[in-house]
Amino acid sequence: MCNAGPFSFGKKTCRSSEKYIIFAFWICGVLAQLVERLVRNEKVRSSSLLGSTIQNPSTAGFILKFSLNNKWVLITGASSGFGAAAARAFGGEGAKLLLGARRVGRLKKVAAEAKKSGAAEAHFHELDVSKTASVETFMAWAKKKIGNRKSAVGNLHVLINNAGGAHGLDSVADGKDADWETTFQTNVLGILRVTRAALPLLPHDAGASIINIGSVAGRSAYAGASAYCAAKAGELAITRVLRHELFGTGIRVGTVDPGLAETEFSNVRFKGDKKKASEVYADMNPLTAEDIAEILVWVASRPPHVNIDEILVKPVDQAETGKVYRRGK
Numbered sequence: 001m002c003n004a005g006p007f008s009f010g011k012k013t014c015r016s017s018e019k020y021i022i023f024a025f026w027i028c029g030v031l032a033q034l035v036e037r038l039v040r041n042e043k044v045r046s047s048s049l050l051g052s053t054i055q056n057p058s059t060a061g062f063i064l065k066f067s068l069n070n071k072w073v074l075i076t077g078a079s080s081g082f083g084a085a086a087a088r089a090f091g092g093e094g095a096k097l098l099l100g101a102r103r104v105g106r107l108k109k110v111a112a113e114a115k116k117s118g119a120a121e122a123h124f125h126e127l128d129v130s131k132t133a134s135v136e137t138f139m140a141w142a143k144k145k146i147g148n149r150k151s152a153v154g155n156l157h158v159l160i161n162n163a164g165g166a167h168g169l170d171s172v173a174d175g176k177d178a179d180w181e182t183t184f185q186t187n188v189l190g191i192l193r194v195t196r197a198a199l200p201l202l203p204h205d206a207g208a209s210i211i212n213i214g215s216v217a218g219r220s221a222y223a224g225a226s227a228y229c230a231a232k233a234g235e236l237a238i239t240r241v242l243r244h245e246l247f248g249t250g251i252r253v254g255t256v257d258p259g260l261a262e263t264e265f266s267n268v269r270f271k272g273d274k275k276k277a278s279e280v281y282a283d284m285n286p287l288t289a290e291d292i293a294e295i296l297v298w299v300a301s302r303p304p305h306v307n308i309d310e311i312l313v314k315p316v317d318q319a320e321t322g323k324v325y326r327r328g329k
């Protein structure tokens with residue numbers, strides 16, 4: 001037996017050509033093991049992808065991205081703000097869109113913009129998430145749109161529960177029943193109704209996602225926002241409950257919770273008082289609807305084995321709900 005460096009085969013010394021042959025065998029063995037491990041890892045990761053991922057040629061070569069191209073994406077509250085920006089952003093990924101809100105004229109415009117961004121399809125239908133009948137009619141329409149197609153993947157892949165908002169900024173002492181009721185109907189019951197109706201359309205183990213829009217208000221309190229803070233805390237609780245209930249189905253569930261973002265949100269809260277609404281964002285740099293839309297696309301396009309549970313995102317100028325840095329003029 002010969003002695004070849006790291007390979008000790010006894011006391012006998014082998015010729016240099018033998019050493020090289022043994023060394024080459026050793027290298028081949030190590031490489032074969034490495035390749036086998038990588039291939040096995042790849043198989044595990046892609047077992048539920050239905051051929052729908054693209055491989056990122058990154059350093060390791062094993063970072064996967066869930067392709068949204070030709071996937072059905074349903075967005076509530078798509079007529080303005082985050083929802084409209086999300087429609088354009090998912091459109092840019094080549095998704096097929098199902099857009100809902102009460103203002104159908106606005107939806108028509110957003111659908112056209114999304115098509116321009118690259119959406120494979122963009123459909124819209126009236127939706128009032130505060131009414132069960134409206135949600136059911138909307139979802140029956142959505143099911144038809146999805147089911148009538150000859151698409152290879154005939155299911156809903158992304159549900160974005162975005163419809164909602166705040167109504168008024170009264171203290172509890174001065175609170176209005178109508179504001180409280182609308183706040184809960186849209187932000188809490190709306191998510192429950194839409195999710196219940198959409199669940200049968202979401203495929204198991206195929207990278208489907210439910211993404212709810214929460215708020216920093218669901219995580220910290222500020223005066224005048226009792227119903228809104230409670231409703232968004234409710235949204236967070238619903239997201240966490242769904243994560244438990246859908247455990248094992250492969251359906252992903254998460255929440256994206258923004259801080260101050262300049263949309264129609266404050267205009268709605270102050271019932272069309274534009275001056276009051278603009279004061280909210282005065283002398284600071286708020287988030288934009290596009291900032292949130294980009295995050296939503298990122299969350300939905302993670303590889304199917306990755307669940308982004310909760311994202312809290314604020315402008316740099318906002319440390320807390322009521323702590324906003326005003327830069328002055």
Ligand SMILES: NC(=O)c1ccc[n+]([C@@H]2O[C@H](COP(=O)([O-])OP(=O)(O)OC[C@H]3O[C@@H](n4cnc5c(N)ncnc54)[C@H](OP(=O)(O)O)[C@@H]3O)[C@@H](O)[C@H]2O)c1
Nearest residue numbers: 077079080081082102103128129163164165261263264265
């Ligand atoms: N902007 C912010 O600072 C901020 C921060 C944190 C969280 N959020 C949350 O982000 C979400 C989107 O708000 P946004 O900022 O984009 O405000 P926005 O521009 O006012 O958009 C709200 C969207 O919700 C829809 N909506 C409201 N009530 C509805 C109902 N009953 N049925 C169906 N759709 C309804 C509106 O459509 P129609 O009026 O046409 O129905 C609109 O498309 C809301 O859940 C809000 O609470 C906003």
